[in-house]
Every structure is written in structure tokens, then in C-alpha cells.
């Protein structure tokens with residue numbers, strides 16, 4: 001059971017309690033075994049604790065909604081996401097939303113927002129459906145397969161066609177191949193992204209070469225798109241950005257936005273879906289209700305299932321903000337430079353926050369919205385995921401298509417354990433399932 005009292009060891013000016021093992025060990029656990037590490041520390045030290053990681057960085061974890069709200073609503077000139085996301089700089093570029101704060105961040109958000117509002121999302125529906133139908137129809141029948149890989153293929157296709165607006169051809173084929181390689185990064189390689197000097201050595205050298213090759217293709221696509229005369233009729237995110245009357249977006253900004261949407265939007269959505277297929281296969285009753293919802297177009301129940309899975313199996317375990325000056329958080333006076341990290345996985349499983357948190361109940365999300373900062377798989381505040389609506393819409397389309405067509409089965413009743421891939425926690429065996437044509441009931 002989670003501790004709900006602020007730890008009495010807290011004193012003004014000191015960091016919350018936490019393990020005293022070496023920074024290297026803590027960094028290793030923080031990188032490769034995140035969910036177990038956080039759960040253990042929360043049990044041992046309470047709802048607010050400190051992890052000490054390499055580079056002299058102190059990460060203060062907060063797990064109570066009221067403390068998480070302090071972080072998400074804190075002044076944006078004090079709570080910087082860019083510093084906490086720095087590891088992504090060499091890949092996403094300095095114009096990435098993930099690496100901006102303050103006015104430049106607001107300006108970039110304003111550039112991108114029109115491509116993610118309700119009207120824009122409705123416009124992406126047909127293309128998402130077309131891609132989901134083609135992918136789901138190609139799944140093998142009656143044999144075990146890791147569905148995560150197939151979901152990654154469809155979410156990548158959605159990014160390439162709906163976000164980048166690419167059409168079939170040699171450039172798309174090459175980009176598809178390169179991006180699959182760039183995204184498939186283990187936790188230790190990911191850690192190496194923080195040290196540009198490593199780019200001289202394999203596997204970082206190979207990673208950089210793939211990224212540069214993808215950049216060349218993207219810049220060629222951007223140049224062609226700028227010359228196109230039918231942009232207003234195209235509707236994809238890249239064309240919308242180029243066609244915008246509001247602001248001029250440079251080629252480098254476009255490149256950084258596209259790569260950011262790709263790294264933030266492709267693997268995350270496929271991982272969330274992989275966990276949902278895994279849970280549907282393990283829970284025949286929920287699956288039957290979800291099939292019924294898919295048949296009757298009840299998107300709210302389908303998304304209720306998906307959101308409940310995202311509560312119990314969050315794709316990203318935490319977000320971070322680095323303090324630009326001393327600040328009070330969770331009753332502690334924290335020094336400038338501290339990273340404060342709302343721990344998504346822990347607030348989602350806190351019995352003081354969610355009734356019977358270990359029980360799987362999609363109804364929690366049907367006909368009601370969770371209270372502020374209690375369900376945060378997409379983070380929060382000014383940096384809240386810009387693609388949350390996009391991802392949920394895409395997920396509803398893929399789930400609806402699969403559930404109308406198939407019964408989904410597991411081969412082993414035991415749940416797959418989570419394992420780390422860059423910032424995400426994926427099902428270790430790729431979410432092994434078997435699908436068979438739906439039997440009438």
C-alpha cells in the first residue's frame with residue numbers, strides 16, 4: 001500500500017530521502033529497470049524520493065497528484081522540460097518541442113497546434129482507417145505472432161503518410177527502412193545519445209549514419225513539397241506547416257518537427273496498442289465487451305479499455321522538468337538544477353488515487369474524465385503531449401478494425417513482463433497473440 005504522508009525525514013533545504021548506492025548503479029536501474037526501480041523506491045522511501053544519477057544530477061520523484069500539479073503548473077521559466085530531455089538533442093534537433101521552453105516553445109507549439117486540433121484530426125480519419133484495414137487484414141491466422149511488430153509497422157505508416165504526407169515510391173521505402181532502424185534502440189545505446197563523442201563508435205556511428213540518411217530524404221521531401229502548388233488540398237501535417245499563413249517555418253525547423261513527431265509518435269502509440277492487445281487477449285470478458293463496442297461504433301468504451309491499459313501499463317514511466325532556480329516542490333525547498341520527475345507509473349497505481357488500482361476496470365474512463373493529474377500517460381502542463389488526441393484516434397481505429405475481424409487469444413496466461421526500449425516500456429516478447437476469424441456469439 002502506498003504511503004500517503006510526506007516523509008518526516010524532510011527538512012527545509014534538503015533533498016527528499018533516497019538510495020545511497022553509487023550513481024552508476026542508480027543510473028543503470030533508472031535506465032533499464034525503471035518500473036521496478038520506481039516501485040521499490042516508493043515502497044521504501046514514500047511518495048517523494050531522490051534518485052542520484054550520473055553527471056551529478058539529482059532526480060526528485062513525485063507521485064502524488066497535488067505534487068505533480070505543482071510541477072505541471074509551475075512557472076515555465078523555472079520548470080524546464082528541455083534540460084530534462086537533453087538526451088534527445090542530437091536526434092530531434094534544437095527546434096524540437098521537446099527541447100524548447102518559454103517563448104520559443106510557445107511559438108513552436110503555435111506552429112504545430114493547428115495540425116492537431118479536432119478538425120485536423122477528423123481529416124486524418126480516412127487515411128488512418130485505410131492503413132489499419134490493410135495491416136490488420138494481413139495478420140497470420142491461427143499462429144502465434146508478436147503483434148507489437150505489426151502495430152509498429154502500421155503506426156510508422158501513419159506517421160509517414162498522415163504526418164509527413166509521403167506517397168509510395170523509392171523515397172518512402174528508404175525512409176521506412178531507416179526509421180525502423182533509428183527507432184529500434186536499446187536502453188544502453190539510448191543512454192549513449194547523451195555523449196556525442198560516442199558517435200565515432202558502433203552502434204552510435206551506425207545510428208548517426210542512419211539519421212543523416214533519413215535527414216537527406218526528409219530535406220528532399222521538404223524541397224519538393226515547398227514547390228508543390230496543391231498544398232491546401234493535401235491535409236498532412238508537413239503540408240499544413242508549409243502552407244500556414246501564420247508563421248514562416250524554416251527547413252531546419254520543419255526537419256526537427258518531423259523527426260520529433262516521428263520519435264514521439266510512432267513507437268509510443270504502437271507500444272500502447274501492443275499492451276492493449278495483450279490485455280484483451282488475457283481477458284475474454286473485456287474482449288467480448290470491446291468487440292460489441294467495435295460493432296456498434298462505441299468508441300468511448302474502446303478507448304476506456306485502452307486508457308485503462310495505459311493506466312496500468314504506461315508507455316512512458318516519467319517526465320521531467322529541471323529547475324532553473326530554487327523552488328518549493330512537495331514541501332521541499334529544492335535547489336536550482338534538480339530534476340523533478342512526476343512518476344506516471346506510481347500515481348497510476350496509488351490506492352489513495354485510484355480505487356482498487358490493481359483491478360482492470362475500463363468503466364473508470366467511460367462517461368467521465370479522471371481528476372487532474374491522476375491519469376497522466378501523456379504528461380501535463382504546457383508540454384503535455386501534442387499528439388494525445390492523434391494517438392487515441394489512431395488506437396481506436398486499429399482496435400476497432402481488429403476486434404470486428406478477429407477473436408484474440410494468448411498462448412500463455414502469464415502476463416509478459418515490461419522491458420525498456422529507449423524511453424518506453426514494451427512487452428518483453430512483443431505481445432504474443434493468436435488471432436482467429438470471429439465466431440458468431
Ligand code: HEM
Pocket residue numbers: 081097098099109163260261262264265266268269272315316318319320377378379380381382383384385386387388390391
Ligand atoms: C500512446 C502514445 C503516446 C504517448 C504515451 C505519449 C507520451 C508523451 C509524453 C509523456 C510526453 C511528455 C509530456 C510532458 O513532458 O509533460 C509527450 C510529448 C510529446 N509528444 Fe507524445 N505520446 C504519444 C503519442 C504521440 C503522438 C502520436 C505524437 C505526434 C504524432 C506525439 C508527439 C509529441 C510531442 C511533439 C511532444 C512534445 C510536446 C511538448 O514538449 O510541447 N506523441 N508525449
